[in-house]
Amino acid sequence: MTIESSFDLQLTGITKAYPGVVALDDVSLHVHAGEVIGLIGENGAGKSTLMKVLGGLIAPTKGTITIDGVQRPRLDIQQSFDAGISFVHQELNPFDNLNVAANLRLGREIRGGPFRLIDEAAMDAAVQPILNKVGATFGPRDNVANLSLAERQIMEIAKALTLNARLVIMDEPTSSLTLSETNTLLGVIADLKASGISVLFISHRLNEVEQCADRVVALRDGKVAGHLSRDEINHDSMIRLMIGRELMVQNVTRAAAPGDAVLEIEGVSTSAFPHTRTDLSVRAGEITGLAGLVGAGRTELARAVFGIDAPASGIIKLAGRQLGRHRPADAISRGLCLVPEDRKDAGLILDFPICENISLPDLAHLNSNGLVDERAELARAEAQRQSLSIKTQNVKEAAANMSGGNQQKIVLGKWLAMKPRVIIFDEPTRGVDVGAKAEIYRLMRDLADSGVAILMISSDMEEVIGVSDRIAVMRRGEISGILEPSEFSEQNVLTLAVG
Amino acid sequence: MLILVVGSVVALINPRFLSPINIANTLNLIGLFGLFSIAEAFVIVTAGIDLSVGSLIALLGVIFVDMVVNLGVPWPVALMITLCIGIVFGWLHGFLITKMKLQPFVVTLCGLLIYRGVARFYTKDATAGFTFGMSFPDLEWLVSGRTFGIPHSIIAFAIVAAIAWVVLHRSVFGRHLFAVGKNEEAARYSGINTGLVITLAYIICAGLTAFAAIFFAMYTRSISPASHGNFYELYGIAAAVLGGFSLRGGEGSIVGVVLGVILLQILQNLVNLLGIPSSLNFAVMGTVILVGVLADQQFAQYRERRRASKSMHVRPEETSRSAPQSAE
Numbered sequence: 001m002t003i004e005s006s007f008d009l010q011l012t013g014i015t016k017a018y019p020g021v022v023a024l025d026d027v028s029l030h031v032h033a034g035e036v037i038g039l040i041g042e043n044g045a046g047k048s049t050l051m052k053v054l055g056g057l058i059a060p061t062k063g064t065i066t067i068d069g070v071q072r073p074r075l076d077i078q079q080s081f082d083a084g085i086s087f088v089h090q091e092l093n094p095f096d097n098l099n100v101a102a103n104l105r106l107g108r109e110i111r112g113g114p115f116r117l118i119d120e121a122a123m124d125a126a127v128q129p130i131l132n133k134v135g136a137t138f139g140p141r142d143n144v145a146n147l148s149l150a151e152r153q154i155m156e157i158a159k160a161l162t163l164n165a166r167l168v169i170m171d172e173p174t175s176s177l178t179l180s181e182t183n184t185l186l187g188v189i190a191d192l193k194a195s196g197i198s199v200l201f202i203s204h205r206l207n208e209v210e211q212c213a214d215r216v217v218a219l220r221d222g223k224v225a226g227h228l229s230r231d232e233i234n235h236d237s238m239i240r241l242m243i244g245r246e247l248m249v250q251n252v253t254r255a256a257a258p259g260d261a262v263l264e265i266e267g268v269s270t271s272a273f274p275h276t277r278t279d280l281s282v283r284a285g286e287i288t289g290l291a292g293l294v295g296a297g298r299t300e301l302a303r304a305v306f307g308i309d310a311p312a313s314g315i316i317k318l319a320g321r322q323l324g325r326h327r328p329a330d331a332i333s334r335g336l337c338l339v340p341e342d343r344k345d346a347g348l349i350l351d352f353p354i355c356e357n358i359s360l361p362d363l364a365h366l367n368s369n370g371l372v373d374e375r376a377e378l379a380r381a382e383a384q385r386q387s388l389s390i391k392t393q394n395v396k397e398a399a400a401n402m403s404g405g406n407q408q409k410i411v412l413g414k415w416l417a418m419k420p421r422v423i424i425f426d427e428p429t430r431g432v433d434v435g436a437k438a439e440i441y442r443l444m445r446d447l448a449d450s451g452v453a454i455l456m457i458s459s460d461m462e463e464v465i466g467v468s469d470r471i472a473v474m475r476r477g478e479i480s481g482i483l484e485p486s487e488f489s490e491q492n493v494l495t496l497a498v499g
Numbered sequence: 500m501l502i503l504v505v506g507s508v509v510a511l512i513n514p515r516f517l518s519p520i521n522i523a524n525t526l527n528l529i530g531l532f533g534l535f536s537i538a539e540a541f542v543i544v545t546a547g548i549d550l551s552v553g554s555l556i557a558l559l560g561v562i563f564v565d566m567v568v569n570l571g572v573p574w575p576v577a578l579m580i581t582l583c584i585g586i587v588f589g590w591l592h593g594f595l596i597t598k599m600k601l602q603p604f605v606v607t608l609c610g611l612l613i614y615r616g617v618a619r620f621y622t623k624d625a626t627a628g629f630t631f632g633m634s635f636p637d638l639e640w641l642v643s644g645r646t647f648g649i650p651h652s653i654i655a656f657a658i659v660a661a662i663a664w665v666v667l668h669r670s671v672f673g674r675h676l677f678a679v680g681k682n683e684e685a686a687r688y689s690g691i692n693t694g695l696v697i698t699l700a701y702i703i704c705a706g707l708t709a710f711a712a713i714f715f716a717m718y719t720r721s722i723s724p725a726s727h728g729n730f731y732e733l734y735g736i737a738a739a740v741l742g743g744f745s746l747r748g749g750e751g752s753i754v755g756v757v758l759g760v761i762l763l764q765i766l767q768n769l770v771n772l773l774g775i776p777s778s779l780n781f782a783v784m785g786t787v788i789l790v791g792v793l794a795d796q797q798f799a800q801y802r803e804r805r806r807a808s809k810s811m812h813v814r815p816e817e818t819s820r821s822a823p824q825s826a827e
Binding site (some may be wrong): 306308327328329331332333338340345346347348349350351352356360361363364367370371372414 | 665669670672674678681684687692
């Protein structure tokens, strides 16, 4: 693999105007070889549009793109590819029915023999050095289905390298990674940089940007809001640039005095860890954070409590009474609901309008003689739209057309309309921009203050520490410890999580 | 639209198309085929499929005729028994699909083979039918009679279609069917008992098929179990697909199925009336379905593009979230 260290990309005065809206306004950006640039900005700030310009998917209205001294008004897809621009996406789409080597060489399989069949040995040999380079712990023959999210992320980077990438654009690469996996990824980024490959690192996780970026460029409303050089990069300065105001997760006031335990989990074991038992109680008026490494069994616990999967053993009590049959409908009717981790597959029916998503779990109350009462349905959706300030003109619009934060509010809306007693949030702000995050935290706090018991599963350390009133840490299927506010620190949480 | 075009072309070429006898005949066939097409629609909306419809029509047909003709069972009782058998088969399909986690295609493909085989064995491959001179005037009037020249099958179809429309498009159960078809996982997370909803869809399908089987038995009056109802499941699927149902589930309307059935029957009629060799029958139908679905899909894409470009103007970032995939 040859790496041309002469890589030099310059965007000058890039503007992309749609009728009525300017998505990018006079954006200039200079990427040198072997440089890691953190690109930050809220959703809607113009990051995606900028990526599309670089990927050759859309043509800017004005401005020029200069690569290695060649100036063009736009890139097409082939030119972008030839220039060595590669993407590692937020939502990965590897072929998990194939092995690593097949994924990396997809469309460029190495053939051999009289029948021009795939030469597996040659493929492995071609792929192995690249896997070594990105520090992969898996081999070319491993099945992608068995890789963790972090390993898939690393595989995507390896794929970019097999394409002779000179600029790797990473869009929220760490949003589903645990801390240690994130550190591995940051290490890989440092290696890329050392070998002269530039990285454009797009993330909402500012700690990571702070750790890896040589330079930060912030976008706001389609304009470059500012640059930060290496020694200017810190959390507050980045937040200021992104939103133009101070935003502190830590500012949420804590509940005065928690009420009784509403949700009691006693000796529950799940399919992921059939031999360990979890005990945990969640009190009214309190946000209990559930921290831990990805794969510690937190999501499985939530699914078992909600009744998606039957627990292998143990009992679950709601307000002192045991939940009998394990079905979501029973949990819901008793006032327990779950905002799932996977918004797009489990939380919403994306093609359904907002109003039908909101009414779905409670149609038993929104009907007359078995027929859906559409007026009541619309009224409910409208009420939730206003109280959660879901940004849409029309509640009949498909949920698919909403941004991540608004989609999360729709999921929340469908439960809040039913006045739940316990809400389990599983990674409530994944893929949600900073502004909407703050709104969701405020909503959670308001709910807790009104007496709702909240269990928040989160892998975002800042979120766990900033939002929780109490932090339970899970490790390999059991609660390894519970921290009170005076003991809150990344160090303490991590110690319990890793063990 | 397509129906009007096809209809008027046929009428122009061969005026017999509009003769009362031809119309009544076509209406009768529309009614007969419509009943099980609606049945099929209920499972297709859940992203399932029922391939056993034709075989079930044959099996239930011979059972019904045998009960009435040879065993001397009073016809209302025979009718109820037939419907019950249908419902049991539907429940069995649903059970295998939701509890045993088999694929609908496989389950009902086995049904297709099994029911056909059993039907042939049951009659020892002989034709089951009404012997000459035997008559059940009430039953005949009810299922193959006419009122003011309108065949009762089409009336039954109209009633079933109306009920099906309310169930699918207005009821809570219908909403659950669409939800399960579109995204079973999210439906489960919303507290919907998805297994029950899917099982009910198969029960409705097989029950309605049993109902249709009785109409067919009385229409043909003799059933040769090797060929009776052959390919009917495909007519049903074709009608549903023409009516805008997606085999991926969660889409479609009863109005669409009704129009699909009408179109298919007019096409059949056209093949007969225009003197097109009847061996070409399937080829004509296949072509029209292909063209129809293709046109529908192209139109939908066109609308989608227009909608996308319209909302693009409002929120360029949010609607175009599928970030570039180019360099891969």
